[in-house]
Amino acid sequence: MVKSSIACGLQACLGQQWTKDDYSDFTVVVDDQEFQCHKFILGACSTFLNGLMRSDMIENNQHRVVLTNVSKETFTVILNGIYKGEDGLTVDNVIQVWNATHxxxxxxxxxxCEEFVMKNITLSNYGDFYCISHSLNSEKVLKSVQRFMMDNFEDFQKSTSFYKLSFEEFLVMVDDHFLQIKSEDIVVDAILNWVKYHTKKPIVSTVMKSMTYLSKEQTLVKLLKAARLCLASRECLEKLMENPLICSNPEALKIVHESLLFHWQAKCYGSNYIVRYRECSGVSNVMAFVSNGEIKVYSIQRNCFYKIYP
Structure with missing residues (x-):
């Protein structure tokens, strides 16, 4: 087991030795600035440089490599992390450092970098973090950003990043029980806007790692089914019945009509429709049981039982 005090002591010694340029045997050139380093240290930390140093490439023979697409400021942060254990990450430089470390x-x-990003997602940077996590295939950061988008959906659906969502990503958001919204009308508007934006090109579905091209009609139906249309306002649903995207799609029109029936029937004499509520609604879907003279209910979303007292 690694003892933290020993590890920190070793890191401090490495940092002191590096700043003196003693025993350096490898030069890294970034933006015309030369950084004196050590093969053993760089090779131990960087798989890329380790492979280069073990090869017959000219960089290894000359004990020198020129890095492109990396700034000297970014490389300084990386070297300080390697030699000194310093955390030089900021909101302004983390994307550049993350790219370079990849x-x-x-x-x-x-x-x-991933941990830093997940702790510093805000309304001003989530779009950039979403793009970089996609680019670097960071599943855990992508999930954190998507969770932030769902927690701030009303702002997010007005942004340009919203239209960059893949069909699967948007479908998951629409279907998510924990999507934070004030009204289901917002989800309905977001669906219409997203579908309109993507009508000029086929929508690609990559479920099960196979590519399937979905039509505008198929996409709209799947998204409407995932939404909680019964929770949308009557006014919103009546406008949908007149929307060209809905009117030209018989299956979508049927879904909206059934949701309107829920409103009409509930107002007149009750309804037998099963409505899926979101967490933010304050209402939960439950199943009721009678056991030993007691009524108990089971919350499907929260996976727990409650007892009802007389």
């Missing part, structure tokens, strides 16, 4: 394949710094 290029160099430095696992522990990649993880540091």
């Amino acid at each position: 290029l160099l394949d430095i696992a522990f710094l990649i993880e540091e």
